[in-house]
Amino acid sequence: MTTGDDSPADAPIHPSNPIDLSKNRPPAPAPERAGPAWIVIPARVLALIVLVPLRLVHDLVVVTARAVRAVWNGVLRAPGWLARLIGRMLRGLGLALYRRLLAPLGRLLGLLVVRPLRWLAVVVILGLLRWFGRGTGRLARWIHLWLIAPVGRFLALVGRGLAWVLGLLLLTPLKALGRGLLWLLSLLGQGFALLVKGIGLLIGVLVILPVVLLWRYVLRPPLAALAWLGRGIWRGLAWLGRGTRSVLGALGGLLAAGWRALAAALVWSWRLVGRCLAWLVRVLIVLPARTVWRYLLAPVVAGFVGTWRLAARVLRWLWRTLVVVPARVLIVAPARWVRASVFRPIGRGVRETWRAGVREPVRAARRTMREAGRDVRLQLRRTFRGH
Template identity: 35%
Template sequence: MVDLEKAPGAARPGETAQQAGQGEPARRADAEGCLAVAIRIPVRIVVLVLVVPVRMVWDALVVAGRFLRDTVLRPVGRALTWLGRALFVWPLVGLWRYVLVPLAKGVGWLGHVLLVVPAAWLYRWLLTPVGNGLAWCGRGLAWCGRQVARGVGLVVTGIGFVLYWTVRVLLVLPALAVWRWVLAPLGRVLAVVGREVADALGHAWRIAGHLSLAVGRFLGTLLRWTVAEPARWAYRSVLTPVGHAVRDTVLRPLAEAGRGAGRATRQALATARLTVRQARADVRRMLFGEPAEPNPVDRREPSAVEARTLGSSTTALTKD
């Protein structure tokens, strides 16, 4: 049963803490009763069975939520933040800075001129003298009021004293007894049960986390050995050699043949264009005859005999 009496190490009336500590050895602060031991194991087993699937689902939701946050919510939130600033914050700041603040300053100055200055003058030169006169009358009435209040206070004090003891005897003392002998022991029992349930939940949550991690690793290993590794082996051992063989035996010859066909086609087209050009020239000659040849122009330099010399007066222009 739960120990509801005073701790053995506590000081009794008339004893010091040192004397009380010398009577019995001090008990551990985390000493447990039989109720805690009897409740702990079944509660932890039940909570573990209930928490394991919840923890696994929670881990899956956490992974999905992080992915959704990083890929969707964060960019959308930044865009909405910028849009909200552009649509609301900056216009409101401009309105506050350039409209409301100057308007408030103008209204404040106008109120000071129209209200504060006249009110101060009225208070200083009218209300203060009248208040001083009334204060002398305030004081006589206050003395009379204090006397009346003192008498009323004595009466109220007597009535309050009687009511205090009545309420204390009829309500406070029974409530204190119920709290000390009923609610406090029950609260200690419930505290033990709650602490054990909380510890069981913590242990179950940690164990479920380890189980979830182990299951995730097992699934990852199983997926790697059943899908990733066979696919990698098939790519390296089957598809890559087959692709190289197809490239060397089919694609490269086809490419070479295509390039040869292209070259032949270009040569054939060039020959056909040349043939068409020659046929067109022959038809033009048959219809219109040979084109007139231009007169040759002698663009050569004059010979040494015909060239102008320094020792002779005969030049190429005056020579017969």
């Protein structure tokens, strides 16, 4: 049986043509040349020595960073997840407590306490005070119109009559008597002035004029001579004093020059001794102390300060990590939530209850009493002033 084409499989098998079952591989392609050997070999050596270790180090760093990030994310997410879970639980508990207990309790309290107290304060107490204030105002008006005003007018008329009688019986005679006394006192004053002038004239003629004449013609000439003699003696003494002062001044100048020379010598000696002592102190004390401080004490102090700062930073980090952050998460946040979700609604309810049940009725009562007192004071003022 043939396949219909002239293939070698259709040819008859002869003993002279044995069958070859071995596979003949195709010839391998010739390798492409990468470049000259003096460039390729150094490049491969450089890649093997430098790039391969760097790549291995890079892969190791990447793997380590991924592991650290995974661990760090797990460490950070666990407290966050726990805090969110606790926050949701507390929030659900607070909402349930507010919706199921506090809100119905507040509504019941408002229905049973606040509204009856408001009705009692507004209708009973405020109405009673308003009725009392209106009755008191009307009573005060009636007393003013029919009792206090007529009595005040009568007293004013009596006062005017008494004033006219007193003015006629007392003020007019007293005015006349005062005018007479004033005229008499003026006459006495004029006579006393004339008497004083006469006495002054007599004293001037009998005493002052003789004293002036005695001074001018008897006492003054000898006193002037004595004064001229005293001035001459004083001038002589002054000339003698100036000479003595000149001699003493020269002696003082010599003494001052000697003292200045001695003081300059002493100052120069003191300065020289001071400089020597300062140089000795600097060489024997200051330089050794500075050297000990710079090369022995300063490094020790710097190391101690650095160690203290490092320990302080570590302790501060541990404090923040182990105390502050857990306290904020476990204490501060729940406390804030309790304050915002529990205490504030309770405080607002108590405040509204106090305002509606006590403060507003008390204010209304005080306002009514104040208006009534103002009306009474106005009526009394009108009564006593007469208008």
